[in-house]
Amino acid sequence: MEGLGYLPFGDESGHFLGAIALHRGDRLYREYIDAHGPLVFTLSWLVGHVVGWSQVWLMRLVSTACAAAAGATVFFSPLFRLAWQRYLATALWLGMVGSVWVVQGLNLDDYWTIGGALAVIALAMLAVPLVCAAPVSRMQAFMGGAALGLLPFAAYPFSLFSAGLGLAVLCVFFSAPRQYQVPFVGMMLGGVAAVGIMLLWLLVYGDIGGMVAFHFIANQQWYAHYIPMDVNQFWQSLRFSLAPDRLVQTIAVCMLAVGGALLLLYGRHRVAALFILLGILSLQARGSVGFQNGSFLMAALGLGALLLAGVLASKPKVLVFVAVACVALTVVGARHAVSSPFGQTAAQRHAVGWHRFRENPTVGFATLIRKYAAPDERILVLPYNPDVYIYANRLSMKKYHAYLPWEADYAAHPWHGYTRDICVDLPKDEPPVIYYDHWVVWGAYPAEKFMPCFLQVLEKDYTQMPDDQFIYVRKDRLAAQQP
Structure with missing residues:
Protein backbone atom coordinates (compact mmCIF):
# COMPACT_ATOMS: atom_id res chain seq x y z
CA MET A 1 0.00 0.00 0.00
CA HIS A 350 9.05 7.07 6.12
CA ALA A 351 8.78 10.85 6.49
CA VAL A 352 7.37 11.27 2.97
CA GLY A 353 3.98 9.95 4.01
CA TRP A 354 1.03 9.19 1.75
CA HIS A 355 0.33 11.19 -1.41
CA ARG A 356 -2.45 10.67 -3.92
CA PHE A 357 -0.99 12.03 -7.13
CA ARG A 358 -3.79 13.55 -9.21
CA GLU A 359 -5.22 16.78 -10.57
CA ASN A 360 -4.64 19.62 -8.09
CA PRO A 361 -6.01 23.02 -9.19
CA THR A 362 -4.85 24.67 -5.94
CA VAL A 363 -1.18 24.45 -6.92
CA GLY A 364 -0.02 27.90 -8.04
CA PHE A 365 1.13 27.06 -11.55
CA ALA A 366 -1.92 24.85 -12.11
CA THR A 367 -4.23 27.74 -11.24
CA LEU A 368 -2.52 29.99 -13.78
CA ILE A 369 -2.53 27.33 -16.48
CA ARG A 370 -6.24 26.64 -15.98
CA LYS A 371 -6.96 30.38 -16.09
CA TYR A 372 -5.42 30.89 -19.52
CA ALA A 373 -5.96 27.46 -21.13
CA ALA A 374 -9.47 26.03 -21.47
CA PRO A 375 -10.09 22.36 -20.59
CA ASP A 376 -10.15 21.38 -24.27
CA GLU A 377 -6.93 23.28 -25.07
CA ARG A 378 -3.44 21.84 -24.96
CA ILE A 379 -0.36 23.22 -23.26
CA LEU A 380 3.38 22.62 -23.56
CA VAL A 381 5.80 21.79 -20.74
CA LEU A 382 9.53 21.89 -21.52
CA PRO A 383 12.09 20.48 -21.27
CA TYR A 384 10.62 17.68 -19.11
CA ASN A 385 8.08 17.74 -16.30
CA PRO A 386 4.99 15.61 -17.08
CA ASP A 387 3.69 16.14 -13.53
CA VAL A 388 2.54 19.62 -14.60
CA TYR A 389 0.01 18.21 -17.06
CA ILE A 390 -1.48 15.98 -14.38
CA TYR A 391 -1.76 18.74 -11.76
CA ALA A 392 -3.33 21.16 -14.26
CA ASN A 393 -5.50 18.51 -15.97
CA ARG A 394 -4.48 19.62 -19.44
CA LEU A 395 -3.26 17.51 -22.35
CA SER A 396 0.10 18.17 -23.96
CA MET A 397 0.61 19.73 -27.36
CA LYS A 398 0.30 17.03 -30.00
CA LYS A 399 3.58 15.10 -30.45
CA TYR A 400 5.28 16.97 -27.58
CA HIS A 401 4.92 16.38 -23.86
CA ALA A 402 8.67 16.96 -23.52
CA TYR A 403 11.70 17.79 -25.66
CA LEU A 404 15.23 16.67 -24.79
CA PRO A 405 18.65 16.82 -26.49
CA TRP A 406 18.47 13.36 -28.09
CA GLU A 407 15.04 14.22 -29.46
CA ALA A 408 16.57 17.24 -31.16
CA ASP A 409 19.17 14.89 -32.66
CA TYR A 410 16.39 12.68 -33.99
CA ALA A 411 14.62 15.75 -35.40
CA ALA A 412 17.66 16.41 -37.57
CA HIS A 413 17.64 12.81 -38.83
CA PRO A 414 14.01 11.58 -38.94
CA TRP A 415 13.28 7.98 -39.88
CA HIS A 416 11.15 7.33 -42.99
CA GLY A 417 9.03 10.43 -42.72
CA TYR A 418 8.29 10.17 -39.00
CA THR A 419 9.24 13.77 -38.33
CA ARG A 420 9.22 15.44 -34.94
CA ASP A 421 10.91 18.83 -34.87
CA ILE A 422 9.73 21.46 -32.42
CA CYS A 423 11.32 24.20 -34.53
CA VAL A 424 8.88 23.27 -37.31
CA ASP A 425 5.77 22.34 -35.32
CA LEU A 426 5.66 24.95 -32.55
CA PRO A 427 5.31 28.05 -34.79
CA LYS A 428 2.43 26.31 -36.62
CA ASP A 429 0.40 25.61 -33.49
CA GLU A 430 1.42 27.74 -30.53
CA PRO A 431 -0.38 26.63 -27.34
CA PRO A 432 -1.97 29.29 -25.12
CA VAL A 433 0.32 28.43 -22.20
CA ILE A 434 3.88 27.14 -21.99
CA TYR A 435 5.54 25.94 -18.79
CA TYR A 436 9.31 26.31 -19.11
CA ASP A 437 11.36 25.75 -15.97
CA HIS A 438 14.80 26.61 -17.45
CA TRP A 439 16.14 23.17 -16.48
CA VAL A 440 19.63 22.48 -17.77
CA VAL A 441 19.26 18.82 -18.73
CA TRP A 442 21.57 16.74 -16.54
CA GLY A 443 23.52 19.92 -15.80
CA ALA A 444 25.09 19.83 -19.27
CA TYR A 445 22.50 20.65 -21.93
CA PRO A 446 20.79 24.06 -21.68
CA ALA A 447 17.93 24.87 -24.03
CA GLU A 448 20.22 27.23 -25.96
CA LYS A 449 22.18 24.19 -27.16
CA PHE A 450 19.41 21.93 -28.44
CA MET A 451 16.29 24.08 -28.95
CA PRO A 452 17.22 27.76 -29.46
CA CYS A 453 14.25 28.09 -31.82
CA PHE A 454 11.93 27.44 -28.87
CA LEU A 455 13.49 30.30 -26.92
CA GLN A 456 13.00 32.60 -29.90
CA VAL A 457 9.29 31.74 -30.10
CA LEU A 458 8.99 32.20 -26.35
CA GLU A 459 10.54 35.66 -26.50
CA LYS A 460 8.57 36.80 -29.54
CA ASP A 461 5.06 35.49 -28.83
CA TYR A 462 4.80 34.88 -25.06
CA THR A 463 4.80 36.86 -21.83
CA GLN A 464 6.36 35.54 -18.64
CA MET A 465 3.94 35.69 -15.72
CA PRO A 466 5.08 37.72 -12.70
CA ASP A 467 3.27 35.33 -10.34
CA ASP A 468 5.20 32.31 -11.61
CA GLN A 469 8.41 32.69 -13.60
CA PHE A 470 7.92 29.28 -15.22
CA ILE A 471 4.57 30.19 -16.80
CA TYR A 472 4.45 31.89 -20.20
CA VAL A 473 1.14 32.97 -21.73
CA ARG A 474 0.70 33.68 -25.42
CA LYS A 475 0.47 37.45 -25.88
CA ASP A 476 -2.80 37.48 -27.77
CA ARG A 477 -4.44 35.27 -25.14
CA LEU A 478 -3.15 37.52 -22.37
CA ALA A 479 -4.46 40.62 -24.15
CA ALA A 480 -7.87 39.03 -24.69
CA GLN A 481 -8.24 38.37 -20.97
CA GLN A 482 -7.10 41.80 -19.84
CA PRO A 483 -9.93 43.82 -18.22
Missing part, protein backbone atom coordinates in the same frame (compact mmCIF):
# COMPACT_ATOMS: atom_id res chain seq x y z
CA GLU A 2 2.91 2.36 0.69
CA GLY A 3 3.91 2.18 -2.96
CA LEU A 4 0.53 3.38 -4.23
CA GLY A 5 0.84 6.67 -2.38
CA TYR A 6 4.58 7.25 -2.72
CA LEU A 7 6.18 10.17 -4.56
CA PRO A 8 5.39 10.75 -8.26
CA PHE A 9 8.13 10.23 -10.84
CA GLY A 10 8.44 11.91 -14.23
CA ASP A 11 8.68 8.78 -16.40
CA GLU A 12 5.61 7.37 -14.70
CA SER A 13 3.67 10.62 -15.04
CA GLY A 14 4.33 10.46 -18.76
CA HIS A 15 2.63 7.06 -18.81
CA PHE A 16 -0.36 8.40 -16.88
CA LEU A 17 -0.60 11.31 -19.30
CA GLY A 18 -0.29 8.99 -22.28
CA ALA A 19 -3.13 6.78 -21.04
CA ILE A 20 -5.35 9.85 -20.58
CA ALA A 21 -4.41 11.14 -24.05
CA LEU A 22 -5.32 7.78 -25.60
CA HIS A 23 -8.63 7.84 -23.75
CA ARG A 24 -9.35 11.27 -25.25
CA GLY A 25 -8.60 10.18 -28.79
CA ASP A 26 -4.86 10.58 -29.36
CA ARG A 27 -2.90 7.74 -30.93
CA LEU A 28 0.31 6.46 -29.40
CA TYR A 29 3.47 7.39 -31.35
CA ARG A 30 1.41 9.70 -33.58
CA GLU A 31 -0.29 12.41 -31.47
CA TYR A 32 1.26 11.24 -28.20
CA ILE A 33 4.92 10.38 -28.65
CA ASP A 34 7.07 8.80 -25.96
CA ALA A 35 10.38 6.95 -25.98
CA HIS A 36 9.09 3.99 -23.97
CA GLY A 37 7.54 0.79 -25.30
CA PRO A 38 3.78 0.52 -25.86
CA LEU A 39 2.93 -2.13 -23.26
CA VAL A 40 3.00 0.22 -20.26
CA PHE A 41 0.59 2.54 -22.08
CA THR A 42 -1.67 -0.37 -23.04
CA LEU A 43 -1.91 -1.60 -19.46
CA SER A 44 -2.30 1.90 -17.98
CA TRP A 45 -5.06 2.64 -20.49
CA LEU A 46 -6.84 -0.61 -19.57
CA VAL A 47 -6.57 0.06 -15.83
CA GLY A 48 -7.74 3.64 -16.38
CA HIS A 49 -11.04 2.30 -17.70
CA VAL A 50 -11.48 0.46 -14.40
CA VAL A 51 -10.27 2.99 -11.81
CA GLY A 52 -11.19 6.16 -13.69
CA TRP A 53 -9.10 9.01 -15.06
CA SER A 54 -9.13 11.51 -12.20
CA GLN A 55 -7.25 9.39 -9.63
CA VAL A 56 -4.23 8.59 -11.79
CA TRP A 57 -2.22 7.30 -8.83
CA LEU A 58 -4.40 4.19 -8.98
CA MET A 59 -2.74 3.29 -12.29
CA ARG A 60 0.11 2.05 -10.12
CA LEU A 61 -2.09 -0.99 -9.73
CA VAL A 62 -0.55 -2.04 -13.06
CA SER A 63 2.76 -2.85 -11.36
CA THR A 64 0.97 -4.41 -8.39
CA ALA A 65 -1.12 -6.64 -10.65
CA CYS A 66 1.92 -7.67 -12.69
CA ALA A 67 3.87 -8.64 -9.57
CA ALA A 68 0.85 -10.56 -8.25
CA ALA A 69 0.52 -12.41 -11.57
CA ALA A 70 4.20 -13.32 -11.45
CA GLY A 71 3.77 -14.58 -7.89
CA ALA A 72 0.82 -16.71 -9.01
CA THR A 73 2.92 -18.34 -11.74
CA VAL A 74 5.64 -19.12 -9.21
CA PHE A 75 2.97 -20.85 -7.11
CA PHE A 76 1.57 -22.83 -10.06
CA SER A 77 4.94 -23.56 -11.66
CA PRO A 78 5.16 -27.12 -13.05
CA LEU A 79 8.58 -27.31 -11.40
CA PHE A 80 6.92 -28.10 -8.06
CA ARG A 81 5.17 -31.29 -7.00
CA LEU A 82 4.42 -30.53 -3.35
CA ALA A 83 2.05 -27.89 -1.97
CA TRP A 84 4.50 -26.65 0.66
CA GLN A 85 7.09 -26.03 -2.09
CA ARG A 86 4.63 -23.80 -3.88
CA TYR A 87 3.79 -21.80 -0.77
CA LEU A 88 7.40 -21.35 0.30
CA ALA A 89 8.66 -20.44 -3.17
CA THR A 90 5.91 -17.87 -3.58
CA ALA A 91 6.46 -16.47 -0.09
CA LEU A 92 10.19 -16.24 -0.76
CA TRP A 93 9.79 -14.37 -4.04
CA LEU A 94 7.01 -12.04 -2.90
CA GLY A 95 8.75 -11.44 0.43
CA MET A 96 11.99 -10.37 -1.20
CA VAL A 97 10.31 -8.28 -3.91
CA GLY A 98 8.00 -6.68 -1.36
CA SER A 99 10.96 -5.71 0.81
CA VAL A 100 12.49 -3.62 -1.98
CA TRP A 101 9.21 -2.58 -3.64
CA VAL A 102 9.52 1.13 -2.90
CA VAL A 103 13.29 1.16 -2.36
CA GLN A 104 13.97 0.21 -5.98
CA GLY A 105 11.00 1.94 -7.62
CA LEU A 106 9.14 -1.28 -8.42
CA ASN A 107 5.92 0.38 -7.24
CA LEU A 108 5.99 2.79 -10.18
CA ASP A 109 3.82 2.28 -13.25
CA ASP A 110 6.80 1.67 -15.48
CA TYR A 111 8.34 -0.77 -17.92
CA TRP A 112 10.94 -2.32 -15.59
CA THR A 113 8.38 -3.79 -13.19
CA ILE A 114 6.22 -5.02 -16.07
CA GLY A 115 9.27 -6.54 -17.76
CA GLY A 116 10.47 -8.16 -14.55
CA ALA A 117 7.06 -9.72 -13.92
CA LEU A 118 6.89 -11.08 -17.48
CA ALA A 119 10.40 -12.50 -17.10
CA VAL A 120 9.39 -14.36 -13.93
CA ILE A 121 6.26 -15.72 -15.65
CA ALA A 122 8.37 -17.09 -18.51
CA LEU A 123 10.91 -18.59 -16.11
CA ALA A 124 8.33 -20.17 -13.81
CA MET A 125 5.89 -21.49 -16.42
CA LEU A 126 8.26 -22.58 -19.15
CA ALA A 127 12.03 -22.29 -19.16
CA VAL A 128 13.14 -23.46 -15.71
CA PRO A 129 10.75 -26.45 -15.54
CA LEU A 130 11.85 -27.64 -19.00
CA VAL A 131 15.54 -27.38 -18.15
CA CYS A 132 14.87 -29.34 -14.95
CA ALA A 133 12.94 -32.01 -16.93
CA ALA A 134 9.59 -31.21 -15.33
CA PRO A 135 6.51 -31.83 -17.51
CA VAL A 136 5.06 -28.61 -18.94
CA SER A 137 1.52 -28.57 -20.33
CA ARG A 138 0.53 -26.74 -23.49
CA MET A 139 -1.36 -24.10 -21.50
CA GLN A 140 1.59 -23.49 -19.18
CA ALA A 141 3.90 -23.20 -22.19
CA PHE A 142 1.37 -20.88 -23.85
CA MET A 143 1.52 -18.56 -20.84
CA GLY A 144 5.31 -18.59 -20.85
CA GLY A 145 5.40 -17.96 -24.59
CA ALA A 146 2.92 -15.10 -24.26
CA ALA A 147 5.17 -13.47 -21.65
CA LEU A 148 8.14 -13.80 -24.01
CA GLY A 149 6.07 -12.29 -26.82
CA LEU A 150 5.01 -9.31 -24.70
CA LEU A 151 8.48 -8.50 -23.36
CA PRO A 152 9.79 -6.64 -26.46
CA PHE A 153 6.71 -4.40 -26.27
CA ALA A 154 7.62 -3.46 -22.70
CA ALA A 155 11.06 -2.32 -23.90
CA TYR A 156 12.82 -3.42 -27.07
CA PRO A 157 16.06 -4.47 -25.25
CA PHE A 158 13.99 -7.12 -23.44
CA SER A 159 13.84 -8.97 -26.76
CA LEU A 160 17.29 -10.32 -25.83
CA PHE A 161 15.75 -12.06 -22.82
CA SER A 162 12.99 -13.47 -25.02
CA ALA A 163 15.60 -14.71 -27.50
CA GLY A 164 17.68 -16.29 -24.72
CA LEU A 165 14.77 -18.21 -23.26
CA GLY A 166 13.50 -19.10 -26.73
CA LEU A 167 16.88 -20.63 -27.53
CA ALA A 168 16.83 -22.49 -24.21
CA VAL A 169 13.48 -24.05 -25.10
CA LEU A 170 14.77 -24.89 -28.59
CA CYS A 171 17.76 -26.70 -27.07
CA VAL A 172 15.44 -28.80 -24.92
CA PHE A 173 13.12 -29.45 -27.87
CA PHE A 174 15.93 -30.61 -30.17
CA SER A 175 17.19 -33.01 -27.50
CA ALA A 176 13.93 -34.99 -27.73
CA PRO A 177 11.49 -33.50 -30.28
CA ARG A 178 8.65 -35.92 -29.63
CA GLN A 179 8.86 -35.57 -25.87
CA TYR A 180 8.93 -31.77 -25.92
CA GLN A 181 6.68 -31.07 -28.90
CA VAL A 182 3.72 -29.99 -26.72
CA PRO A 183 5.54 -27.27 -24.73
CA PHE A 184 7.38 -26.06 -27.83
CA VAL A 185 4.16 -25.65 -29.80
CA GLY A 186 2.49 -24.05 -26.77
CA MET A 187 5.31 -21.51 -26.46
CA MET A 188 5.10 -20.62 -30.14
CA LEU A 189 1.33 -20.21 -30.03
CA GLY A 190 1.57 -18.01 -26.92
CA GLY A 191 4.27 -15.83 -28.44
CA VAL A 192 2.43 -15.38 -31.73
CA ALA A 193 -0.83 -14.61 -29.90
CA ALA A 194 0.82 -11.97 -27.69
CA VAL A 195 2.59 -10.28 -30.60
CA GLY A 196 -0.60 -10.37 -32.66
CA ILE A 197 -2.67 -8.78 -29.90
CA MET A 198 -0.14 -5.98 -29.38
CA LEU A 199 0.14 -5.26 -33.11
CA LEU A 200 -3.65 -5.20 -33.42
CA TRP A 201 -3.88 -2.79 -30.47
CA LEU A 202 -1.25 -0.57 -32.07
CA LEU A 203 -3.14 -0.59 -35.37
CA VAL A 204 -6.20 0.79 -33.59
CA TYR A 205 -4.72 2.97 -30.83
CA GLY A 206 -1.20 3.64 -32.01
CA ASP A 207 1.17 3.63 -34.94
CA ILE A 208 3.47 0.66 -35.60
CA GLY A 209 5.88 2.70 -37.72
CA GLY A 210 5.90 5.38 -35.05
CA MET A 211 6.81 2.76 -32.45
CA VAL A 212 9.80 1.74 -34.57
CA ALA A 213 10.82 5.37 -35.10
CA PHE A 214 10.38 6.82 -31.63
CA HIS A 215 10.92 3.79 -29.40
CA PHE A 216 13.59 1.85 -31.28
CA ILE A 217 15.42 4.16 -33.72
CA ALA A 218 15.40 7.27 -31.52
CA ASN A 219 16.62 5.34 -28.48
CA GLN A 220 19.14 3.08 -30.17
CA GLN A 221 20.62 5.63 -32.55
CA TRP A 222 20.47 8.85 -30.49
CA TYR A 223 19.61 8.39 -26.80
CA ALA A 224 22.27 5.69 -26.41
CA HIS A 225 24.99 8.31 -26.92
CA TYR A 226 23.85 10.24 -23.84
CA ILE A 227 23.88 7.45 -21.25
CA PRO A 228 26.86 5.57 -19.78
CA MET A 229 26.51 2.10 -21.28
CA ASP A 230 29.51 -0.12 -21.88
CA VAL A 231 30.96 -3.51 -20.96
CA ASN A 232 32.95 -2.10 -18.04
CA GLN A 233 29.86 -0.56 -16.46
CA PHE A 234 28.00 -3.85 -16.92
CA TRP A 235 30.70 -5.83 -15.09
CA GLN A 236 30.98 -3.19 -12.38
CA SER A 237 27.25 -3.50 -11.73
CA LEU A 238 27.72 -7.20 -10.94
CA ARG A 239 30.41 -6.80 -8.30
CA PHE A 240 29.62 -7.38 -4.64
CA SER A 241 29.18 -4.16 -2.66
CA LEU A 242 27.53 -3.16 0.61
CA ALA A 243 27.38 0.52 -0.30
CA PRO A 244 23.88 1.87 0.47
CA ASP A 245 23.17 2.68 -3.18
CA ARG A 246 24.24 -0.83 -4.29
CA LEU A 247 22.76 -3.06 -1.61
CA VAL A 248 19.66 -4.06 -3.56
CA GLN A 249 21.72 -4.80 -6.66
CA THR A 250 24.05 -6.97 -4.57
CA ILE A 251 21.07 -8.97 -3.30
CA ALA A 252 19.95 -9.53 -6.90
CA VAL A 253 23.42 -10.65 -8.00
CA CYS A 254 23.69 -13.07 -5.06
CA MET A 255 20.30 -14.60 -5.83
CA LEU A 256 21.24 -14.93 -9.51
CA ALA A 257 24.50 -16.65 -8.52
CA VAL A 258 22.67 -19.09 -6.24
CA GLY A 259 19.88 -19.77 -8.71
CA GLY A 260 22.27 -20.05 -11.65
CA ALA A 261 24.58 -22.47 -9.83
CA LEU A 262 21.65 -24.69 -8.82
CA LEU A 263 20.24 -24.59 -12.36
CA LEU A 264 23.58 -25.70 -13.83
CA LEU A 265 24.12 -28.38 -11.18
CA TYR A 266 20.64 -29.89 -11.08
CA GLY A 267 19.27 -29.05 -14.52
CA ARG A 268 19.21 -31.74 -17.20
CA HIS A 269 20.10 -29.41 -20.06
CA ARG A 270 23.25 -27.39 -19.35
CA VAL A 271 23.38 -25.46 -22.63
CA ALA A 272 19.75 -24.43 -22.21
CA ALA A 273 20.55 -23.36 -18.64
CA LEU A 274 23.33 -21.12 -19.96
CA PHE A 275 20.91 -19.48 -22.38
CA ILE A 276 18.55 -18.75 -19.48
CA LEU A 277 21.34 -17.12 -17.49
CA LEU A 278 22.46 -15.08 -20.48
CA GLY A 279 18.87 -13.97 -20.94
CA ILE A 280 18.65 -12.76 -17.35
CA LEU A 281 22.00 -10.99 -17.63
CA SER A 282 20.75 -9.21 -20.75
CA LEU A 283 18.19 -7.46 -18.54
CA GLN A 284 21.18 -5.81 -16.85
CA ALA A 285 22.76 -4.63 -20.11
CA ARG A 286 22.48 -0.99 -19.10
CA GLY A 287 24.64 -1.65 -16.04
CA SER A 288 22.38 0.28 -13.68
CA VAL A 289 22.35 -0.34 -9.95
CA GLY A 290 19.33 1.93 -9.49
CA PHE A 291 15.71 1.68 -10.49
CA GLN A 292 16.51 0.76 -14.12
CA ASN A 293 17.69 -2.65 -12.88
CA GLY A 294 14.15 -3.55 -11.76
CA SER A 295 13.60 -6.22 -14.42
CA PHE A 296 16.94 -7.87 -13.69
CA LEU A 297 16.22 -7.69 -9.96
CA MET A 298 12.83 -9.38 -10.25
CA ALA A 299 14.08 -12.07 -12.63
CA ALA A 300 17.10 -12.86 -10.44
CA LEU A 301 14.94 -13.14 -7.32
CA GLY A 302 12.49 -15.29 -9.26
CA LEU A 303 15.18 -17.69 -10.47
CA GLY A 304 16.61 -18.02 -6.96
CA ALA A 305 13.20 -18.69 -5.41
CA LEU A 306 12.32 -21.31 -8.03
CA LEU A 307 15.58 -23.21 -7.77
CA LEU A 308 15.87 -23.12 -3.99
CA ALA A 309 12.35 -24.49 -3.59
CA GLY A 310 12.89 -27.03 -6.36
CA VAL A 311 16.24 -28.38 -5.16
CA LEU A 312 15.27 -28.51 -1.47
CA ALA A 313 12.08 -30.50 -2.12
CA SER A 314 13.20 -33.29 0.20
CA LYS A 315 14.29 -30.92 2.98
CA PRO A 316 11.30 -28.78 3.99
CA LYS A 317 12.84 -27.57 7.26
CA VAL A 318 15.98 -26.42 5.47
CA LEU A 319 13.89 -24.61 2.87
CA VAL A 320 11.86 -22.86 5.56
CA PHE A 321 15.08 -21.67 7.18
CA VAL A 322 16.54 -20.54 3.83
CA ALA A 323 13.35 -18.70 2.86
CA VAL A 324 13.11 -16.89 6.19
CA ALA A 325 16.81 -16.02 6.11
CA CYS A 326 16.65 -14.66 2.55
CA VAL A 327 13.62 -12.49 3.25
CA ALA A 328 15.09 -11.28 6.55
CA LEU A 329 18.38 -10.33 4.90
CA THR A 330 16.51 -8.50 2.15
CA VAL A 331 14.45 -6.59 4.72
CA VAL A 332 17.60 -5.58 6.59
CA GLY A 333 19.33 -4.62 3.34
CA ALA A 334 16.35 -2.54 2.25
CA ARG A 335 16.35 -0.63 5.53
CA HIS A 336 19.98 0.35 5.03
CA ALA A 337 19.70 1.00 1.29
CA VAL A 338 19.35 4.38 -0.37
CA SER A 339 16.27 4.35 -2.57
CA SER A 340 16.14 4.89 -6.30
CA PRO A 341 15.16 7.09 -8.10
CA PHE A 342 14.73 9.48 -5.14
CA GLY A 343 17.96 8.78 -3.23
CA GLN A 344 16.29 8.60 0.19
CA THR A 345 17.22 6.76 3.36
CA ALA A 346 14.69 4.65 5.26
CA ALA A 347 13.94 7.55 7.62
CA GLN A 348 13.39 9.93 4.71
CA ARG A 349 11.12 7.44 2.96
